[in-house]
Amino acid sequence: xxxxxxxxxxxxxxxxxxxxxxxxxxxxxxxxxxxxxxxxxxxxxxxxxxxxxxxxxxxxxxxxxxxxxxxxxxxxxxxxxxxxxxxxxxxxxxxxxxxxxxxxxxxxxxxxxxxxxxxxxxxxxxxxxxxxxxxxxxxxxxxxxxxxxxxxxxxxxxxxxxxxxxxxxxxxxxxxxxxxxxxxxxxxxxxxxxxxxxxxxxxxxxxxxxxxxxxxxxxxxxxxxxx
Amino acid sequence: xxxxxxxxxxxxxxxxxxxxxxxxxxxxxxxxxxxxxxxxxxxxxxxxxxxxxxxxxxxxxxxxxxxxxxxxxxxxxxxxxxxxxxxxxxxxxxxxxxxxxxxxxxxxxxxxxxxxxxxxxxxxxxxxxxxxxxxxxxxxxxxxxxxxxxxxxxxxxxxxxxxxxxxxxxxxxxxxxxxxxxxxxxxxxxxxxxxxxxxxxxxxxxxxxxxxxxxxxxxxxxxxxxxxxxxxxxxxxxxxxxxxx
Numbered sequence: 001x002x003x004x005x006x007x008x009x010x011x012x013x014x015x016x017x018x019x020x021x022x023x024x025x026x027x028x029x030x031x032x033x034x035x036x037x038x039x040x041x042x043x044x045x046x047x048x049x050x051x052x053x054x055x056x057x058x059x060x061x062x063x064x065x066x067x068x069x070x071x072x073x074x075x076x077x078x079x080x081x082x083x084x085x086x087x088x089x090x091x092x093x094x095x096x097x098x099x100x101x102x103x104x105x106x107x108x109x110x111x112x113x114x115x116x117x118x119x120x121x122x123x124x125x126x127x128x129x130x131x132x133x134x135x136x137x138x139x140x141x142x143x144x145x146x147x148x149x150x151x152x153x154x155x156x157x158x159x160x161x162x163x164x165x166x167x168x169x170x171x172x173x174x175x176x177x178x179x180x181x182x183x184x185x186x187x188x189x190x191x192x193x194x195x196x197x198x199x200x201x202x203x204x205x206x207x208x209x210x211x212x213x214x215x216x217x218x219x220x221x222x223x224x225x226x227x
Numbered sequence: 228x229x230x231x232x233x234x235x236x237x238x239x240x241x242x243x244x245x246x247x248x249x250x251x252x253x254x255x256x257x258x259x260x261x262x263x264x265x266x267x268x269x270x271x272x273x274x275x276x277x278x279x280x281x282x283x284x285x286x287x288x289x290x291x292x293x294x295x296x297x298x299x300x301x302x303x304x305x306x307x308x309x310x311x312x313x314x315x316x317x318x319x320x321x322x323x324x325x326x327x328x329x330x331x332x333x334x335x336x337x338x339x340x341x342x343x344x345x346x347x348x349x350x351x352x353x354x355x356x357x358x359x360x361x362x363x364x365x366x367x368x369x370x371x372x373x374x375x376x377x378x379x380x381x382x383x384x385x386x387x388x389x390x391x392x393x394x395x396x397x398x399x400x401x402x403x404x405x406x407x408x409x410x411x412x413x414x415x416x417x418x419x420x421x422x423x424x425x426x427x428x429x430x431x432x433x434x435x436x437x438x439x440x441x442x443x444x445x446x447x448x449x450x451x452x453x454x455x456x457x458x459x460x461x462x463x464x465x466x467x468x469x470x471x472x
Contacts, residue, residue: 027243028293029369035344039361052357056348056421066336069290070251094425123250126257129286133279136264143261147247186438189422193439196418203337204411212408216415224423
């Protein structure tokens, strides 16, 4: 089982800053998506595949929350990085996966609250046009400061939650494939299915949405059977 | 004065930070003014009053989809360049604000991004390595992303006030709708493949698939708490029925 040493912790915190700032502030190339951030977290702790599995489930959960305007949605970058890293040190097991996904989802909403606070601060930075239009250099400095603050926000979230998440996941009963995998497997399947259904409703509502979702599922069943 | 290629390049690079100062009062106006600044400084070279008035205009509330914001930057720079009436610029800004948001949300957040995410998760579920799956998402997605930004800036500058025609072109709506349909098919395939991948022992795969299907059915019919509760009950019934004895 890989260990979380000081150097890895530092790199993870910096990566947390990067995936935190990417979601909204700069440059929005989607390294903040759970699929990428959780894989990165898993990689830092020695198992990118474990990270990606967490990221894939979180991705389905997040599909229901597109970042429209002022809507609140989970801040997936640092949360997925922490969850992916935690699952990588857990030793595997479906119960650990369920715990890692829950951790990532909860942290995502904690992150959403910090984004809300940062947006309030941004309002103070650029809310008054007069001083900025007189001295455009001030606008440039404040724009860069805001991006820097968002980086710090992601880094702090990662710094605060990485170690607790890695510790908690190791003490969960059945985390190494013990007594409760059936329940955990059922819960995860329910979560994935529910998330997919809700996301499908948002992407393509109505009866056609049902049919398209069923067609995709059926195609996958056929592929699995043939394989 | 002429705007140089490097002015446009600087403006384009700055649009990547367009939401850096996003807030609940002026939304992304700070990012718009920040992106426009290299062009406005050239347009109003030697005219500090003109530059200040232009900055004042563009620091007023504005919102758009971040990837389509360069379209607004190009078009607004064009109007400033042509010395358009400030009131007309303001009306044009307001009109752009709502339409760019709606089009971008539909085309990017609800079609392009889910498409590449789901392709990537499906490929991973079917055996692709983790980094290959991540790159399968990042490269094609961002190829489209960067091309969209560059195209938007160019198109905005070329068309100025006429950019509304580009935004409301029927092919954009049709493409978004088509891609969203493909996304839902992929979503169905990913759900089954991912549930199959969640190996935990104990619960048979068919029971897990049943649980997922029940939840998917309830989730699509009644998203939210009601769907979750009814789905959970349906799932529980499915599992109990499946268990031996």
